Amino acid sequence: xxxxxxxPLRRSDTCGALRASDIGRTVTLMGWSQTNRDxxxxxxxxxxxxxxxxxxxxxxxxxxxxxxxxxxxxxEFVIAVHGVVQPRPAGTVNPRLPTGEVEVHISRMEVLNAAxxxxxxxxxxxxxxxxxxxxxxxxxxxxxxxxxxxxxLLRHKAAQAARAYLDAQEFWEVETPLLIKSTPxxxxxxxxxxxxxxxxxxxxxxxxQLLKQTLMVAGVERYYQFARCLRDEDLRGDRQFxxxxxxxxxxxxxxxxxxxxxxxxxxAIMRVIGVDVPTPFLRMTFVxxxxxxxxxxxxxxxxxxxxxxxxxxxxxxxxxxxxxxAAGGQVKGINAKxxxxxSRRELDDLIAxxxxxxxKGMAYFQVTPEGLKSPVTKFLSEEERTAFxxxxxxxxxxxxxxxxxxxxxxxQALGRVRLHLGEKLGLIPENTWNxxxxxxxPMFAWNEETQQIDxxxxxxxxxxxxxxxxxxxxPLQVRGDLYDLVLNGNxxxxxxxxxxxxxxxxxxxxxxxxxxxxxxxxxxFLVEAFxxxxxxxxxxxxxxxxxxxxxxxxxTIRDVIAFPKTSSGADLMMDAPTxxxxxxxxxxxxxxxxxx
RNA sequence: GGACCUGUGGUGUAGCCAGGUUUAACACACCGGACUGUCACUCCGGAGAUCGCGGGUUCAAAUCCCGUCGGGUCCGCCA
Numbered sequence: 001x002x003x004x005x006x007x008p009l010r011r012s013d014t015c016g017a018l019r020a021s022d023i024g025r026t027v028t029l030m031g032w033s034q035t036n037r038d039x040x041x042x043x044x045x046x047x048x049x050x051x052x053x054x055x056x057x058x059x060x061x062x063x064x065x066x067x068x069x070x071x072x073x074x075x076e077f078v079i080a081v082h083g084v085v086q087p088r089p090a091g092t093v094n095p096r097l098p099t100g101e102v103e104v105h106i107s108r109m110e111v112l113n114a115a116x117x118x119x120x121x122x123x124x125x126x127x128x129x130x131x132x133x134x135x136x137x138x139x140x141x142x143x144x145x146x147x148x149x150x151x152x153l154l155r156h157k158a159a160q161a162a163r164a165y166l167d168a169q170e171f172w173e174v175e176t177p178l179l180i181k182s183t184p185x186x187x188x189x190x191x192x193x194x195x196x197x198x199x200x201x202x203x204x205x206x207x208x209q210l211l212k213q214t215l216m217v218a219g220v221e222r223y224y225q226f227a228r229c230l231r232d233e234d235l236r237g238d239r240q241f242x243x244x245x246x247x248x249x250x251x252x253x254x255x256x257x258x259x260x261x262x263x264x265x266x267x268a269i270m271r272v273i274g275v276d277v278p279t280p281f282l283r284m285t286f287v288x289x290x291x292x293x294x295x296x297x298x299x300x301x302x303x304x305x306x307x308x309x310x311x312x313x314x315x316x317x318x319x320x321x322x323x324x325x326a327a328g329g330q331v332k333g334i335n336a337k338x339x340x341x342x343s344r345r346e347l348d349d350l351i352a353x354x355x356x357x358x359x360k361g362m363a364y365f366q367v368t369p370e371g372l373k374s375p376v377t378k379f380l381s382e383e384e385r386t387a388f389x390x391x392x393x394x395x396x397x398x399x400x401x402x403x404x405x406x407x408x409x410x411x412q413a414l415g416r417v418r419l420h421l422g423e424k425l426g427l428i429p430e431n432t433w434n435x436x437x438x439x440x441x442p443m444f445a446w447n448e449e450t451q452q453i454d455x456x457x458x459x460x461x462x463x464x465x466x467x468x469x470x471x472x473x474x475p476l477q478v479r480g481d482l483y484d485l486v487l488n489g490n491x492x493x494x495x496x497x498x499x500x501x502x503x504x505x506x507x508x509x510x511x512x513x514x515x516x517x518x519x520x521x522x523x524x525f526l527v528e529a530f531x532x533x534x535x536x537x538x539x540x541x542x543x544x545x546x547x548x549x550x551x552x553x554x555x556t557i558r559d560v561i562a563f564p565k566t567s568s569g570a571d572l573m574m575d576a577p578t579x580x581x582x583x584x585x586x587x588x589x590x591x592x593x594x595x596x
Numbered sequence: 597g598g599a600c601c602u603g604u605g606g607u608g609u610a611g612c613c614a615g616g617u618u619u620a621a622c623a624c625a626c627c628g629g630a631c632u633g634u635c636a637c638u639c640c641g642g643a644g645a646u647c648g649c650g651g652g653u654u655c656a657a658a659u660c661c662c663g664u665c666g667g668g669u670c671c672g673c674c675a
Contacts, residue, residue, distance in 0.1 A: 035635075035636095035637095037633095037634050037635065037637050037638095038631085038637090039631060039632055039633070039634065039637075039638090040630065040631035040632065041631075041632030041633090042632045042633060042634080043632095043634095044633075044634050044635065044637085046635070055634085055635070057633085057634095059632075060632080061632085074626095075625085075626095088633090089633070091633090092633055092634075092635085094634095094635060096635085097635080100635090103633095117606070117625075117626060118606090118607095118625090119606055119607070119625095120606080120607055120608090120625090121607075121624080121625070124624085124625095124636080125636085127607080127608080127624070127625090127636095128607080128608045128609080128623095128624085129608085130607075130608085131603095131607085131608085131667085132667080132668080133666080133667055133668095134607080183675095185675055186674085186675040187673085187674050187675075188673085188674085206674095206675085209675095231674060232674095233673055233674045234672085234673060234674080236669085236670085236674090237668090237669075239674070356599090356670090356671075357671085445675095454675075455675060456675075457675060458675050459675085566666090566667065566668085567667080567668065567669085568666085568667075568668095570666090570667095572667095
């Protein structure tokens with residue numbers, strides 16, 4: 001051959017960046033062929049890379065060789081093109097495309113790699129939604145989709161923003177091990193057999209909690225980490241086995257120092273999507289959140305707040321209410337403004353919904369021009385009806401819902417009914433970012449199952465100073481120096497100030513009935529570390545996947561994780577988990593047995 | 597562990613509840629042909645599914661029943 005091989009093409013530009021200002025430039029682009037419109041003569045090919053799409057034009061008269069190649073190009077072929085950016089002829093500008101004012105007239109083209117026909121359309125806005133199994137099986141194709149690429153980009157930008165902020169605040173990013181020690185409390189651990197010590201196991205961290213506290217003793221003072229956390233619990237739309245937290249701990253601080261830093265991080269991250277959230281965030285105590293919304297993570301984007309009706313029905317003859325109040329329970333209601341028109345069927349569904357959360361029943365009252373309409377009105381006196389309607393601010397057209405039960409059931413059932421109605425009645429505004437600190441959680445909770453007191457957060461939480469005397473008299477009343485950050489009803493952040501005083505720590509462990517030996521066995525290293533000069537410290541962790549999910553407007557964290565698992569814990573692309581070679585098991589000193 | 601929903605060509609659906617005129621329909625994608633300005637290109641033609649799997653009922657099953665597997669949502673669980 002005497003013919004000279006032309007110099008290989010080298011990428012000069014990205015597709016999505018080309019604008020009218022580039023007209024006249026000769027460019028070389030590389031990417032994936034998205035659509036190929038062959039008009040017999042001229043061929044239009046939409047070329048896509050991660051920056052966007054640009055229209056390439058192949059004219060058989062201008063460049064017959066390139067046109068010849070373009071005829072054979074199919075969806076998702078990887079190609080390189082070389083040509084001149086030109087203005088589109090009048091009337092053919094595409095305003096829906098950022099690059100729609102220009103097109104590239106191709107003089108030379110190469111197929112870098114052919115592709116099989118994809119099992120689903122990659123970037124067709126008009127195509128119906130693709131089955132998620134299929135997307136997960138071919139995740140590398142799914143991730144080519146603009147939406148998914150935007151999610152990955154957003155996640156990257158958010159991580160960068162957080163890191164920049166934390167660096168400016170003089171935090172050190174420190175990595176902690178993935179193979180650590182198993183601790184039975186909390187979530188179920190993922191276990192890893194220790195080959196060098198048959199019969200023993202490592203655990204994958206549920207969070208770096210103990211290690212970051214140790215780093216405080218080590219004098220790191222300000223630590224953070226994008227920490228992978230692993231919990232072997234059932235998955236949900238917002239829960240994967242493995243997830244990412246922005247984990248942080250600070251020495252020589254009080255609660256408000258941690259809250260302020262957290263607000264700064266969140267603010268920096270939210271700016272990535274152009275949202276400037278005002279700080280400081282609103283704060284609400286746990287007690288108030290439970291009283292007003294029946295939840296420790298209230299969605300404050302809409303009303304339907306709880307109203308306590310104990311006073312109204314203090315002397316009622318209505319047995320269902322009277323009995324509950326006599327037993328120390330609560331009667332609480334919400335006013336669903338303008339919802340009196342719900343059908344009988346809808347009301348029944350609502351009651352069934354409340355019952356699925358433990359309520360024995362739910363009374364409803366439609367406010368009509370003739371007064372309250374309800375199956376139970378007849379059990380209430382005239383005065384009670386008036387006081388009830390007034391207390392709830394009832395107006396004609398409203399629907400009043402009342403649950404009488406234990407405080408726990410009222411909160412749970414009425415709280416869920418509130419959320420359900422908020423959605424059903426369209427009360428939830430879009431593009432609203434209600435960040436809310438919920439503070440002063442109880443330190444302990446009564447565990448019905450074990451009939452003893454448990455730590456609500458973890459046993460290294462500091463009780464609030466003013467509640468210290470209660471440790472000896474009424475531990476269940478003790479509030480911890482605990483805080484959660486809630487965004488639109490989602491728990492995003494959880495943290496606490498930790499105990500650094502030995503006397504308090506011992507008392508706390510005593511209350512949750514954890515004998516010293518057990519403490520030594522499980523967290524001995526931390527307890528020991530604390531004996532060598534632990535600074536006062538506290539911290540928190542941000543649920544990064546959830547935050548990105550909410551920022552991206554996605555319904556599941558699977559859509560902001562590159563390679564997520566299905567809700568039954570399977571990786572459909574890799575086909576994990578699988579059985580392993582018996583030799584691997586033998587190395588680990590493990591033997592499988594039938595599940596009994 | 598429990599409840600509910602779901603599975604039909606490569607993809608998304610219809611058909612299922614009232615079993616048989618269905619040779620399982622439609623759209624997109626795919627393959628071939630035509631077409632020089634489209635961008636959901638258009639037009640013509642073609643190929644492609646024994647209906648998740650197994651069993652049962654019936655003269656006859658995508659359709660009814662039982663079991664099973666995969667997927668989703670929720671409850672339990674997630675300090």
